[in-house]
Structure formats: structure tokens, C-alpha cells
Amino acid sequence: MTTIRLTAAQAMVKYLSVQMTEEGEPFLGGVWAIFGHGNVAGIGEALHAERDAITTYRGHNEQTMCHAAIAYAKQSGRRRAMAVTSSIGPGATNMVTAAALAHVNRLPLLLIPGDVFANRGPDPVLQQVEDFSDGTVSVNDCFRPVTRYFDRIMRPEQLLTALPRAFRTMTDPAECGPVCLAFCQDVQAEAHDWPESFFEPKIWRIRRPYPDPVELAGVVDLLKAAEKPVIVAGGGVHYSGATEALKAFVEKHRIPVVESQAGKSALAWDHPMNLGPVGVTGSSSANVTCAEADLVLGVGTRFQDFTTGSWNLFKNPKRRLVSLNVAAYDAMKRGAEPLCCDAEVGLEMLSEALGETRFAEPDPALKTEWFAAVDPLTARPEGNELPTDQQVIGAVQRASGPNTVVMCAAGTMPGELHKLWKAPRPGAYHMEYGYSCMGYEIAGAIGIKMAEPDRDVVCMLGDGSYMMANSELATAVMLGLKITVVLTDNRGFGCINRLQMSAGGAEFNNLLDHTERAQASNIDFAAHAASMGAAAVHVASIAELESALERAKDAAGPFVVVIDTDPYPSSEPGGHWWDVAVPEVSEREEVLEARKAYEEQVKMRAGG
Ligand SMILES: Cc1ncc(C[n+]2csc(CCOP(=O)(O)OP(=O)(O)O)c2C)c(N)n1
Ligand SMILES: [Mg+2]
Secondary structure, three states: OOEEEEEHHHHHHHHHOOEEEOOOOEOEEEEEEOOOOOOHHHHHHHHHHOOOOOOEEOOOOHHHHHHHHHHHHHHOOOOOEEEEEEOOOHHHHOOHHHHHHHHHOOOOEEEEEEEOOOOOOOOOOOOOOOOOOOOOOOHHHHHHHHOOEEEEEOOHHHHHHHHHHHHHHHHOOOOOOEEEEEEEHHHHOOEEEEEHHHHOOEEEOOOOOOOOHHHHHHHHHHHHHOOOEEEEEOHHHHHOOOHHHHHHHHHHHOOOEEEOOOOOOOOOOOOOOEEEEOOOOOOHHHHHHHHHOOEEEEEOOOOOHHHHOOOOOOOOOOOEEEEEEOOHHHHOHHHOEEEEOOHHHHHHHHHHHHOOOOOOOOOHHHHHHHHHHHHHHHOOOOOOOOOOHHHHHHHHHHHOOOOEEEEEOOOHHHHHHHHHOOOOOOOOEEEOOOOOOOOOHHHHHHHHHHHOOOOEEEEEEEHHHHHHOOOHHHHHHHHOOOEEEEEEEOOEOHHHHHHHHHOOOOOOOOEHHHOOOOOOOOOOHHHHHHHOOOEEEEEOOHHHHHHHHHHHOOOOOOEEEEEEOOOOOOOOOOOOOOOOOOOOOOOOHHHHHHHHHHHHHHHHHOOO
């Protein structure tokens, strides 16, 4: 056997650089790195040596580097991913939140934190947490519940099994998620004689599981017996590349589609079978369709609480639930009839078995009424009042084209965008709403732009999200990445303030004016963004926003537009109830009132 003598870190990097997609591209679009004593000497040296084969990017925070990597994978439809390496201790635990984000969203991410010395020579090394009763524990054990595969590399040759398992996990459609290879610092630097074959390029084909024939026949029978079916399209439609198959399916069989946050843009917004966004942040057209449906066919959806309206949404007592999902876990949820397979394959096989079965035309008035209710919210305002977030969305929509990707994760915007954004084609809408993690936005926009450099990326974020994580804006400047950031400054956590009020709570500790303070807050966001090298402008009206967005089109790098908005309005029509537990006991009359309304809803869910 021919062998090559390399350190464990060198072997890992060499292996990483030759893992390929079916399309012939490297599976990893690069490695994000912040070095410290846990990875600079070993992994750092190895990355430098292979810098022509795999690019290393430096960010400013381990969590947000992961956000960029995750957004890259999401925008790539999980066909590509990125790795992120950190030092031991704080660098590593900074990535735990991002690991959870990738886990919830079922997105591939390769985490390579440094770990303590396997030989325990310097024990306890700088930043080592000491467990008094368990010598095998390090902070990296925090990754176990938030990764799909965890391994600790304590001997070089363990990589021979760990690395293929890592790629298997990231490219498995059902088990896809983050992987953590916690790499002991001393082991990174240790040499080993590696079989040459280990470094031969390998193609990772993402399999398309076919359905079990009995399951398929059962679902076909249910569909044939249905009168008013509806499809809930989730993120799996995108990850399977099934948007064309979905379109063909619903056109042939005339089944209305409603979209979850992750599913949005599966069908063009104006497609007659697209009844709009579903759930808490949904449209009346979609939610009425779901309430009346006698069969709900989920395709690639986790049926998350926001999508299902805390399960109050599907009201028809005869309603049957079918879940077409590549993961058996999701296919069996809530007593659903499972159709466990790939979305594209499943839709095509279902269609064939359904033959000419065709359902009744959805009532076109549903959409007409919905747009009549919400279009005025996004229209250009006539007066000079403080703009609303909905008017900001309208301005951004008017300035965008078929090439635009609008993205966001937390705050007011996700709900409003789910309702109001008109996505013209698949991939035009990128929402991280599995974890809805504040601080995903700017770094996420970087990842999207890296995945699809030809797209125009518009990052929508609130002042709260900006304050939580903005430093990768400097990375976007350095990398010359042209992204447009629209920052709505409503002086605090507007959406949570509204949620607090709706639960009968006093306005407390959300808007900056309602906080403990010696001095009022007055942040100049445009100056802050400009200090990092971004083009940045504060605009005073929707009209000014529109002209700034025009100028943003000619910018070479990131362009930040800051606009003050009203923290109180949200678009009322359409959305469904959301289970947010209201206190049973309170001195506030408003809370007791809200509790009554809450109990009513809970009773309705129980069928009362
Ligand atoms: C990391 C994280 N912490 C807390 C939350 C809970 N949360 C959701 S939205 C939000 C406030 C967002 O404020 P901002 O970005 O200004 O958006 P706004 O609602 O004001 O438009 C908070 C605290 C979260 N989603 N993520
Ligand atoms: Mg805000």
C-alpha cells in the first residue's frame, strides 16, 4: 500500500479539498477560520499549505462565520456546504448556537473546533473546563445534542472513519445536519502514514429514496377519496430540487399549494395554485384553504408550530394528514399517513398513480380578497408620517427584480415578509425561520452571495439584530461582496414588544425607551456601518429609501440603508393563532383578559 506521511490536520485538509458534488464542484465551498491555540499551529498550518485547493476565510466571530456557512448551504439547496474551525474553549462554544441553528433547519455544516490535549500533557490547558468527575468531558460535548454526527479525534487514524461519516451525514437527505469533529490540539500536529487512496477525489451523490409501494398505494387511495386537498410546501421541496415537479403536479391535479417559511418561493407568488403563506404569519387565502381542506398533504415540511397555527389551523373534522418526507421522523408526525421518500420522486410517482384525477378549482376570490387587504399596506405612503415596516417591504419589492434574493431571520420582518413578499421564482426568498436566530442576517447574506454570486442579495434586519451581530459587515467589505442591507430602526425589539402587549403585558424591556437607563439610546447606525467600510446612508422617508435602493444597485460592496420605522403596526389580516402561554395569575387586568382569550383558543384546539 502506498502511503503518504502527513500530520492529522494536513490529512484532514487534504481530504476536505477533494470531496466533490455530482456536478463536479468541491462539496466544501471553503473553510471559515478564527485561530487560537487550539487550531492555529495544527489546522492553521495545514490550511495554509492547501490554500490553492481550498480557500480559508477569516471572519470576526465564530457564530456568525457559521451563519455564513449555513446560509451558503441553504442557498445551495444543501448540495454544497462550508467548514468552520475554531480554537478550543470560547471559540468552540461560540459555535454551539449556530450548530443548533443548522440542526433545526436540517442544513449541512462542518464544525472543527480544537479540543484539549489527548495526551493530557498540559492538563488543564488554557481555556480547558475541568469536569471533577469525568475526565473525558470537554466543552465540545456541548455540540452533541445539536449535531447529527459528533466525533472527538484523539488519534490521527480515527480520521479514516470520522471524515467519511461526516460527509455521509452532510449528504444524507434524511439525516442531513451539522457535524462536529472536535480535534485534539496535540493530535492535529501528529504524523501518520496515510493510505494514498484516502485522498482520491470522491463524489457524494445525494440519493433520492423511492417510496415503499404499500405506503404509496395508501396515500393514492386517500387522495382519490379526498374532495378538497391542499399541499403544504416546505423547505424539503427546495432541497429535493422538486419545484418543477410540484408545479407540474398541482397544475395537472389542480391542488392548491400553501407555503411555509422554508417552502416559500416553491411556486411563483402569482401562480394560480399558490394560495400563499400558511400559518401564524400566513394569508387568509392559505389559512381558509387549510381550515376547509379534508386532506392536508405536507411535502418536505416539519409541520412546525408556526406553519400549523399551533395545530388549530386544519379545522375540518374529517381532515386527513399525509406527510411526504424523506425523513421518517417527519413522515410520521401527528398521526400522519407517511409517504417516506424524496419529494421529487414522490410527487412524480403520486401523479402517475393519480392518473387524470383533478380537483375543484380553488376560489379565485380568496387571493383577490387577500391582496386587496394587504396591498395597501405596502403601497407608497402619501404623507410624511413615520414609515411602517410594511411600507419598507413595498419599497424593497418595487426596487427588486427576478434576480433578487430577499433574506432575513428574526424580528418583525420574517412574519411580514412571509405574508407580503412576492417571490417570483425558487430561491428568491431565503428565511432562516427554523431557529429564527437574531444575528444570522448580515453573515447569512454573505453566505448567500458566495453561493450565488450573480444574485442580488437584500438583507432585511432590525436594529436589534444589527446590534446583536454586525461585525461580518467588515468581512463583506473586505471580500468585496455586494449585498444590500435594509436596516429598520424602530428603537428596540418591536415584534416582542407587540407580543408582550398582546399577552396583556406592560411595555417593558423591549423598546429602548422602556428599559432601565441613565440616558436615552441614540445609535447612529449609518455611521457605524460606514466605520466598517460599507457605503451607508440614513434615509428619512420611503421615497428616499427608493432612491437609495436605486443607488445601491451600482455599489461595489455592501450598501447599508437605515430607515426609522414605527414599532407598533403589524399586518393584521390573515395570520393564525399562535400558542404563547399567558399567565393564569396577574395583578394586571389586561393579562387576565388575555388569559381568557388564550384559554378559548386552547379549548378550540382540544376540539371544544
Ligand atoms: C438570538 C436571539 N435572541 C432572542 C430572540 C428573540 N427575539 C426574536 S425577535 C427579537 C427582537 C428583534 O428586534 P429587531 O431586530 O430590532 O426587530 P424588530 O422586531 O424591532 O423589527 C427578539 C429579542 C431571537 N430570536 N434570537
Ligand atoms: Mg427593532
